[in-house]
Amino acid sequence: MPVKRVSTMFEQHRETLERALAAIAERGYWSAYPESPSPRVYGEGAAERGKEAFEAHLGKPFALDQPGTGAWIGAERSPYGIDLGVTYPEPVPGDLVAAAQAALPAWRDAGPQARALACVEIVERINRRSFELAGAVQHTTGQAFVMAFQAGGPHAQDRALEAIAYAYAAMTSSAGAARWEKPAKGEPLVMEKRFTVVPRGVALVIGCNTFPTWNAYPGLFASLATGNPVIVKPHPRAVLPLAITVRIAREVLAEAGFDPALVSLAVEEGRGLARTLATHPGVRIVDFTGSTEFGDWLEANARQALVHTEKAGVNTIVVDSTGSWRGMLGNLAFSLSLYSGQMCTAPQNILVPAGGIETDEGHKSFEEVCAGLAGAVGALLGDEARAVELTGAIVNPDVLARVEAAPSYGEVVLESRALKHPAFPDAVVRTPVIVKVAADRPDVYGREHFGPISFVIPTASTEESLDVLRHTTGERGALTAAAYSTSDGVLDRAERVALDAGVNLSCNLTGGVFVNQSAAFSDYHGTGANPAATASLTDPGYVAGRFHVVQSRRPA
């Protein structure tokens, strides 16, 4: 029986699961998968072997034994200027769903613990492939190598484990069996009851271009751990990281005696497969990361499914004053430059009182704040060879078009520069553009300009800045917000506004913590309380709807 085999096979992960359960309750610092790519952590030669493994995929068909048309498709091109040349089996959507449905009962019957432990095994094996995955993430997203390793590897794996822990906690919060004994006249009434977690049905995970693993793993593992087979539909430009992930999952599931059809890959070249799958009557859960337009379409049309979306947002920084002028500028410069701002968490709108701000280096006028920011970004990215390791490459032509359009919105504070990548001559690399935009132009700053584009907006006062934060977040959503102030009163008001607007707030970041980074097991990513996302990664609302409890009772 699979249950016993899994318990035996993956018993060694029990402690990891227990520690993850403690971590999600305490939400202090914890990480299961080291973020350092150092050989001291991952072993001598691990990086080289991972690079070879990644390169071995290039120019070849990526075999997966799952229902397909027989055609091999795929047209991934690295933002660093290399055609990957990997092809994947073209799926038959209905057949994938049918195979997933057939695999469901045995996985359901395995129960919460066996499923959770098998999921941890999948994540552990993914972890061992972190260097291979880093190559795949780097050359599909344009992230620099170290970021591709960290965000695409251990950070994504931590988010996966976090989702497994939330799923396990939700499934086991009530007893799986109980004896019910009700006092009554004469004999008590006694019943034996069983409570079984049943999955909602086949789940679909729709991946994004920029963080194929980090944004897909929570939905993938939350659904799988709660008993749902999962069809993974990667972004056509970022298939390989999820193809490797799916193959690993299928291997683990098959070894444990389950049908590998519990996890399958639905590759397309951009012909609407997501729509077909998301509205298939057999698909009961959809997790999506991407544009507001398609997220809204899914919410309106995938009516047979529970739909979780993470969409666009307008992230805002309120600058009131600071006790560390240089710390603030350096921190913001890093946040604007990291992966060329191609993060759903990167700041866009920087709100500064027109009359300037007080700092530890004296009063700074609005123009000085602009100049300070421009200077900090310029200094950070002054060395071209080092700069590309922070900015990475531009992920797709849409981002490039937005960078080029940005100067038309106002007065340019910092021009975007095209950098030459020393190792990849065809890589498209751009430094951030910063534009001063008037406060009466919410038509410009009130929507997302995804990419290395930010706006410095002069406001009448910090109160007006907080109003702008409230309104843009309420109307367009946001994944992050930040405030800088030496006044506890201002920070408290900023917290009230963030609560009302439903956005996570970072205050006075001047060191090694950045507004666009969230730590699994401690920081929530998104809230569900504003239009940018339907739930946090990860909170109870993210996992609870993925399963139901079915009961049976018999007289004892």
Place this chain on the structure above:
Amino acid sequence: MPVKRVSTMFEQHRETLERALAAIAERGYWSAYPESPSPRVYGEGAAERGKEAFEAHLGKPFALDQPGTGAWIGAERSPYGIDLGVTYPEPVPGDLVAAAQAALPAWRDAGPQARALACVEIVERINRRSFELAGAVQHTTGQAFVMAFQAGGPHAQDRALEAIAYAYAAMTSSAGAARWEKPAKGEPLVMEKRFTVVPRGVALVIGCNTFPTWNAYPGLFASLATGNPVIVKPHPRAVLPLAITVRIAREVLAEAGFDPALVSLAVEEGRGLARTLATHPGVRIVDFTGSTEFGDWLEANARQALVHTEKAGVNTIVVDSTGSWRGMLGNLAFSLSLYSGQMCTAPQNILVPAGGIETDEGHKSFEEVCAGLAGAVGALLGDEARAVELTGAIVNPDVLARVEAAPSYGEVVLESRALKHPAFPDAVVRTPVIVKVAADRPDVYGREHFGPISFVIPTASTEESLDVLRHTTGERGALTAAAYSTSDGVLDRAERVALDAGVNLSCNLTGGVFVNQSAAFSDYHGTGANPAATASLTDPGYVAGRFHVVQSRRPA
């Protein structure tokens, strides 16, 4: 500050909350509110005082200090033949929503514990008014008095407390604050983090005609405990029980220093107020119990809200064999007769092999099973004065029409009789009608015939019976299912089918536990896994989407 006042005022409920939390984890027998209306439990004179309190409402305006048009409306008529003559303030929907929104921040800021304890206080005060509420429930639903007391009083109160406990557990499963200390080169990175539960927004609870309190309380208290203001829109025929409830809630909230607009009543005479409120942009949660037609409409149209619905279902009994012929017949007769089958949990389809069944009294042919059932119902309801205390009255003309239509579907096994109520000459009372319907008539038995209407359906075998259970539940939903068999193999197969179809199953009920009754804290009501309901009363999925977590972080 409200938080402190509430903690002090309602400190005495901490133990009740703790016991409820233990009960939802263990799911054995527990009840906070005694179901016996005996003076030994509720005190000498409690019944008489409650009756007086109920009667004091009749023929008068029911005052509630909330936004209204100035008009007084209401046209409730008791199924026992009495016009209640109570009128209620006609609301202005937008004003109710605005008042609720204005009340939200202070309630949010009070925090999970203060809210949960205040909610328990509301339930405790409702409990003290159980006899008054019993009168209101009896004369709006047609339930007999004892049932109105139990289901409308303590059982509903237990379900309310259960929802509060689930809400509290979900809100407090992760820490409200944490210190995050990440090892780093040189100094560790240290952040102080706060995690605040924020409500989704204004909630709407749409009550039903037959169980105004029992079906409304879980949504009302799940939303309120998670920080959402609640607008209660009763069924036009069953306003009074919820009006009393709303008034009690407003009193408690005002005493605790909160805005009573956190709970308000939206009465109508049936002119579409539910549609107006459910699609109001400010309404973010809708809980509904009632018809599939309107539930489907809400799911399709109240797109701005999280919608939980409990709709129609087709409840099925699979009879394979029994070790207690008389026990089985008596149990089924009771389930068919209780409140004239006007329960969403009452059985409708009784599937019996055409070749008959084995019993402890020998083989019984299909015809003998039919005759046995008819005889058991006849014996149970033989004494007219006692019978009405079981059947109650017919709640509305639609039910009566279905009773009258039933004989046309097949061969009548038991005719419905009109009974004279000894105390209420104008009460409309009907005993169950049982009709033999062919297995090839899913057009008849495959949909709900709400009321004292059941069908005995001859099948080729128990396997066919299980197939019918699977299909009708999958297609039309069900809130309950039951199986009778002396074979463990058959019961195991029935459990598998129930798991696949996502319906709660009761096996071999022959004593004092009935398929149409579910015990709070132990039995789940509905599953969410079939079309009859979106979630259980109560499971994590029922509460988790009602709130989000918003975080703030600052360097320590």
